[in-house]
Amino acid sequence: xxxxxxxxxxxxxxxxxxxxxxxxxxxxxxxxxxxxxxxxALQFYSTQDSSLLSKTDEIEKKINAAEIDxxxxxxxxxxxxxxxxxxxxxxLAVSKIVRDLERMGDELxxxxxxxLECFTSGSDVGVTEIQRIAEQVAKMLNESLNAFxxxxxxxxxxxxxxxxEVDKVYQSALRALATFMIEDPRNIGRVLNIVWIAxxxxxxxxxxxxxxxxxxxxxxxxxxRHPGVNQNSFE
Amino acid sequence: METIVSDSMVQNTxxxxxxxxxxxxxxxxxxxxxxxxARNVNVFYGEKKAIDNISLDIGVSQVISFIxxxxxxxxxxxxxxxxxxxxxxxxKVDGEIKIDHQNIYDSAIDVVSLRARVGMVFQKPNPFPKSxxxxxxxxxxxxxxxxxxxxxxxxxxxxLQRAGLWEEVKDRLDQPGTGLSGGxxxxxxxxxxxxxxxxxxxxxxxxxxxxxxxxxxxxxxIHELRExxxxxxxxxxxxxxxxxxxxxxxxxxxxxxxxxxTKQVFTNPxxxxxxxxxxxxxx
Numbered sequence: 001x002x003x004x005x006x007x008x009x010x011x012x013x014x015x016x017x018x019x020x021x022x023x024x025x026x027x028x029x030x031x032x033x034x035x036x037x038x039x040x041a042l043q044f045y046s047t048q049d050s051s052l053l054s055k056t057d058e059i060e061k062k063i064n065a066a067e068i069d070x071x072x073x074x075x076x077x078x079x080x081x082x083x084x085x086x087x088x089x090x091x092l093a094v095s096k097i098v099r100d101l102e103r104m105g106d107e108l109x110x111x112x113x114x115x116l117e118c119f120t121s122g123s124d125v126g127v128t129e130i131q132r133i134a135e136q137v138a139k140m141l142n143e144s145l146n147a148f149x150x151x152x153x154x155x156x157x158x159x160x161x162x163x164x165e166v167d168k169v170y171q172s173a174l175r176a177l178a179t180f181m182i183e184d185p186r187n188i189g190r191v192l193n194i195v196w197i198a199x200x201x202x203x204x205x206x207x208x209x210x211x212x213x214x215x216x217x218x219x220x221x222x223x224x225r226h227p228g229v230n231q232n233s234f235e
Numbered sequence: 236m237e238t239i240v241s242d243s244m245v246q247n248t249x250x251x252x253x254x255x256x257x258x259x260x261x262x263x264x265x266x267x268x269x270x271x272x273a274r275n276v277n278v279f280y281g282e283k284k285a286i287d288n289i290s291l292d293i294g295v296s297q298v299i300s301f302i303x304x305x306x307x308x309x310x311x312x313x314x315x316x317x318x319x320x321x322x323x324x325x326x327k328v329d330g331e332i333k334i335d336h337q338n339i340y341d342s343a344i345d346v347v348s349l350r351a352r353v354g355m356v357f358q359k360p361n362p363f364p365k366s367x368x369x370x371x372x373x374x375x376x377x378x379x380x381x382x383x384x385x386x387x388x389x390x391x392x393x394x395l396q397r398a399g400l401w402e403e404v405k406d407r408l409d410q411p412g413t414g415l416s417g418g419x420x421x422x423x424x425x426x427x428x429x430x431x432x433x434x435x436x437x438x439x440x441x442x443x444x445x446x447x448x449x450x451x452x453x454x455x456x457i458h459e460l461r462e463x464x465x466x467x468x469x470x471x472x473x474x475x476x477x478x479x480x481x482x483x484x485x486x487x488x489x490x491x492x493x494x495x496x497t498k499q500v501f502t503n504p505x506x507x508x509x510x511x512x513x514x515x516x517x518x
Contacts, residue, residue, distance in 0.1 A: 010516045082474055084501045085510050221503030 030066035031145040063105035093214040100207040126194035129173035144211035159212035262495035266294035276330035300476035303486035317353035354428030358440040360420030362412030374431040398426035418449020
């Protein structure tokens, strides 16, 4: 097979090429917004600079608008072009990835509002734990978008490895945070918020893993989701 | 009878030359329950090789579509299956094609009865310039399939019914077949093919002259007929191939590049030529 990346733009119809290129570009732009929102949410968590909170709200709105725009592009491509083979896989993958990106946006929005509730006390409980998870999740998100942009299977597989890493960090963060709650029950309310933040970040990582799965589907035409019920799965 | 050899079939399409065509067909050429089997089939028009070493099984009660660019050999190969190519002087076929384990190119085979077993429907509806009734009754009469007028009436009625045309024409069976609409004429031709109880029906772009409604009716008919007949359809419409067929075979420059389950071919084709053709990437 040809390199898929060049391949998308070799149709006889140049208009079709442009529509597919626009679809890919729009998805990557939406991914860029989610990355920006992740940065803003974490910055807000660590600096407590309230101007950042309105920024995450603003980005959230842009992400939602991008979801609607991409859904319309997908719908138009199906109606006008009846894509098949790799074109079909691209359109389907984009349609699925859009959903994951939008959910990431929701999770990060939660991180913002939960962070606000954490600020009532000045303690730095949980900061290190959240940072460790956030670093890994930011890499996963970035790599999943790069894997999509470059149709890079190795990078997509790397994300599965990183997901297991995040799971470990998340579990150990939960244990550490539980200790704080046990030490002083007055911490419980606040620490629980941090637990929810960790949980939301971990979910963002899961969505990045989904994107990696769609990249594999896009490139190879195999569905690797759901080990156990799916014979194609790696696990 | 319409022209059998078009220029595009004899000439090579230059723009496609230079692309690597695999020596061996990708995908499974065999099926568990074959109605017809073709092995190492070559077809020459004079010096020109139009079909290059094609082997393929065609399964019982299965719809298989042949797709590929103009001049790729799909219609030529289709016409080998009921020896329509015999009518062209310069055409020579070698290799082996069997129906129910019987070689159709065997000298003992009666070509007329072979063409009753392997019927054909053409691109342009071509009803005989006779009444609707006689269009259907013609085959059963020459093959001696009806012992009485009553039996002939039954064959005509059941053929028209199976072709989904009975309700539309039952009150005007004595009127000329050529007076029907294009879509009705095509279904009349399918009814005519069915009337001689074929095992296989070959369809060469049966809907390319029809509007979407008439096309949908013919496709619905193909869907209903698949239970009883093996259907081979040549089509230029990718969507039609995807809609109607169980298996899809992609031809290119006289070779069979790839054959597989229709879903696989249209979601994840194995060969880049297949991929490029079905997605509209031949420049």
